[in-house]
Amino acid sequence: MDNFVVSARKYRPSTFRSVVGQQHVTTTLQNAIQSQHLAQAFLFCGPRGVGKTTCARILAKTINCTNLSPETEACGTCASCVAFQENASFNVHELDAASNNSVEDIRSLVEQVRYAPQAGKYKVYIIDEVHMLSNAAFNAFLKTLEEPPSYAIFILATTERHKIIPTILSRCQIFDFSRIKVEDMRSHLRYVATQEGITAEDDALHLLAQKADGGLRDALSMFDQMVTFGGNNLTYKEVVQNLHILDYDYYFRLVDGLLTENLSAALLLLDEVMQNGFDLHNFVVGTAEHLRGLLVCKDAVTVQLLEVSDGIKKQYVAQAQAAPLAFLLSALNLISQCDREFKQAKNQRLHVELALMKLAYLNGAVQFVRELSPATNGEAKKKTSSLGSGDASVTPASGSNDNGDVQHAPVASPLAVTPAISNGVAVAASASQASPVAYATESPAATYVAAPRPAAAPAPLPMPAGAPVATGPAPADGPEPLPVENGVEELHDTPSIEADPAAAITERHQMRDTLPHVEIGVPSFEGIEPGPRPSPAAAFAKIPSLASKLPSLKNMSSRPAGPSATTAAAEPQFTSGPVAPIDPALLQRVWQELAEERRAQDRMSEFWVLNRSVTANTEHNIELAVDNPIQVDQFNEMRVEFLAELRRRTGHPRLTVQPVVAAAAPTAKKLYTASDKFEYLAERFPALREAKQRLGLEADF
Template sequence: MENFVVSARKYRPATFRSVVGQQHVTTTLQNAIVTGHLAQAFLFCGPRGVGKTTCARILAKTINCTNLTPEAEACNECDSCRAFNQNASFNVHELDAASNNSVEDIRSLVEQVRYAPQQGRYKVYIIDEVHMLSNAAFNAFLKTLEEPPGYAIFILATTERHKIIPTILSRCQIFDFNRIKLDDIVGHLGYIAGKEQVTAEDDALHLIAQKADGGLRDALSIFDQMVTFSGHQLSYRAVVQNLHVLDYEYYFRLTEACLTQNLSATLLLLEEVVQNGFDLHQFVIGAAEHLRGLLVCKDPQTVQLLEVSEGLRQRYADQARQAPLSFLVTGLNLLSQCDRDFKAAKNQRLHVELALMKLAYLRNAVQLTQDLVAGAQLASSGNGEAKKKTDAVAPAAPATTPTSNGNSYAANGHAPTPTAREAAAPAYPKAHGVTASAPAAPEPIVPVQSGVVEMHPTPSIETEREETPSTRRQLVDTLPHVETGRPSVAGHEPGSRPLVAAPEPIASAAPSSARPAPKPLAIPKLNLQAVKAQATQRQETAAAVLEEEAAAPVTGTINQAMLQQVWRELAESRKQISMSEFMTLNRPIQADEQHVIRLQLENPVQLDQFNSFKPEFLLALRQRTGYRSLTIQTEVIEQVQTGKRLYTSSDKFEYLAGKFPVLNEMKHRLGLDTDF
């Protein structure tokens, strides 16, 4: 049985020209070979399967070729090229840093660099997955990498550039390999399919290239798997079935059902997706990508962003013409939100169904929103047009004759009877004794027939009396307590009365525009010095009270339970002020027959802290318990070392040998040392 060689190895590029999708790297390397500007170290970075190791091997083969072509390509005919093609070249050394990542491995590599090549000009060292080297190995490699012999060239390849220390990066020429474009992968797969005599559909190759995600090696591996599954007839349906991916047909049907507002078809389509074993999250992501494809097909300039075959691109364009732009943008927003919240949803299928329901009735929602906006715009513009129309159709006033009192009468000497339109028209106030009238219109006047009772009274043109402004009452802050660090309002402090502002006179009421703007409320700042001064003052006051109250005679027996309860309550109240004060007081106490409480403290720091608030605390303790003869005596307890601390290995051995004497005998028999 003939050994099978995978396509990734069988059709591995052997020249710079055959490298797929990395022309920016191959062109730079070819120019460096032609001009002789070869660096001592190269670093090839990029995702998996994009040609890093392949370019490293081609570079190692080309620089040792003795018969280069004018395009700086290896001839494949000289002794060096034939030895390289047969994997028998002594000038090319490949090292896997994932399994040789220690300092000893790098030392061995450095020792090999010392020897010049027997044939050819250069010795090339290709180190794959160089980011797996330890920091010590990197540091041991620095000097050799920076100043190697003139015949040594290092080519480092990695997929994780961020894991390499900066000192290594600064000594290398860095080449970033890109993900291979979809069209380049499809073209290379078509070339290999022709070599292997495989008839492949264009849509099938596009699907394989999309599944590879920019990696040519992954695409070739999937291609071999598909050929093994379907034989020499590679169809789109076979690729979809074998790779278990959602077909484009699902998304076209989904969009069609949503555009026709067919909710039943949408939910049945989701049920079909679930029954076929597809992941709901992948279905949501695919639906969003489908709407994105329809969106880019809206503009001929962005159609090139859709990476599908030509036949499928035409189908996208046909459906994009049926889908409104508002539907696509809002649908993308809904599906993106569904994608973000999918993992957090308890019932994930219901979460997807709700998103599809919104998508199914999205056109109605968009149309309703547009109608509301159009109605609002029409109403706003209609008000202005109606006003203009009312002004235009207002009846022309009859010929009037002004009188001495300023009133106008009709030519017959009688006041004109207002028509229904005039009665409904707004009144115009007088300005400087001249009556303002509505502009005349060419529409004829319809006189009121005799005997007809007027249904609406004539509106008055007198200016209505303004309402008397009500008096306002406000609190005036006249006693700011800056030293306490908090604002106060007059009328709310003990011993003060609320001040009420006098009502403003009506005659002097100024318009609101002329009134001065109210001043912002000034928030007093916290004065730490004032707070500290108050605390000191409280302690001095408590000490003065204790001095005035001489120690009362000791009478009776103290209730120890009640004393301890009051002590705990006072300690809890000090906890809000300082946790260290609470820790100082949080200990069991007991008063003796002389009403003396002996407080034992661990260190002088606690003693100084307790003395700082002792007067206030003792005064509160006396008042709460009712024992005026209580006193507190403090003392610092010296901590006694319980045993010798074991620091050195000898100390530890002596301690264990004291417990287990057999250890001494074992030490002498085996000749052991305690320094381990």
């Protein structure tokens, strides 16, 4: 019985033309051979199984071929090519750096380099897995690699380029091998299957190419394994069964169940996946990839981004047409969140089941939010209406009669419905503690049915003449309205929605605080210095409605008026006018004292902010010029404490400080080069430019 040779060795490329998926490398090498611009050292780096060592052998064979073809390919018939194919060539030396990584191994290699080739033009040294060499071995190899003999060529191959020291990298021509595309691998597997007389389905070969993850050697190894398992007929089902791969059918069935809100089918599918021994995390990742494929197939332009066989691609396109775009985007968000939190979950199966529950009712949640939105398809809906003085907010429920006219049933509960989606679940947020509301979503238009309250309903509000009469169930009572006209909480139980009789408003001086708020110190008002303030009783007594509702204030206002009472109830008189100017010497002295106190407390950052001269204008405003925005932040941190102390010591409560970043002085252009110097002089003396052109001079001095 003949010895079996694996497909990775039997169908190993022997020419540049037969290399799969690395045309950017093979074309460069062929051009270098043809133009005789061969480098002294090459570095082939890339993932496993993409053809690094194969290209190194083909290069070594081609440069010693005595009968090159016009396409720069080795003939395969000359003495050098025959010796290479029989592994008897003395011009090609291969070294495994994984097991020969010491300085002594590199010294032996350097000794061999001294001998010229007996036949042929070049002596090629192929060092595989070169990143396994020690640092001492790399350093021992530097001199020979940089200045080898004219006949010596080194080809280094590695899968981990980052482990090679920079001094080696700088002495080599670097070629990056890319992962082989799925379609290129599938075509090569089809070629191997045809040569071996094996019947294989395209879906089966495509799945093998996908499973190989860019490595052709892995794909050929799995191909041999499948042929051993299924014989000369390779089917898709056998590949899925033998390689233990989650079939596309699982994900198509899952999405079909989610689109129809069939949660039971989704949960049973998850149980089937677990019973077949698949990992839950792989199922979650596969679901995310499937949803991404559906999203890609929503547009005919991006279908080409899906790396699947033509038969599977048609299924993707068909299901993508049935899946709404909003569902796919929200589902991708949910499944990505499930993937991120999977490792931290204690009960991982429950974690995945919860994600499936959210996905199952995602369509209903999206539709529910659309129906609650204030505008659908560009038609604005009436959201709220006001009754009386605006104390109660009414949210209508929309419906339609037999004629198709929209009717609005007012609901007396001031419920602010805010639709939102949190992890795929619609949430109705209430702005106040209102009665519970049930949402009925069977009809196309959402209706709100208010639950009855145990308390007795108040008398209905009087409706104006000509107002439309609302149809539908009786609205429920809303919560007690809060008074908003005066900001004082009501003290009685039964609210009154009757408007209070209009009271005459006594004219008062309008006071507005225009200065920054300071917690310490006496607040001041624009144009008014601090003085006697009106008593609270006198201020509140001027509001009739408030005095009638607060007993204590009512009693205070009904006391017999005497001399003191008359004075307290009277409007205080404030004197307005310009404030006294600030003594600059006093301001500067107090300012420096505060700065020196911070230096004594070792608060040097604040000291450097304050250590400068300041002046105040007529409005008691001080502009503090600082150097940068960081000092502005530092001053703002100490503003409250500093201003309080500054006002107290100077006796001017209206003092305020505004930090301003000083503008940087413009810097002159520096002349570094001769051209800069010439241009500078030419601007001052235009005749220099003309002299330069006539004499043909250059600005090199």
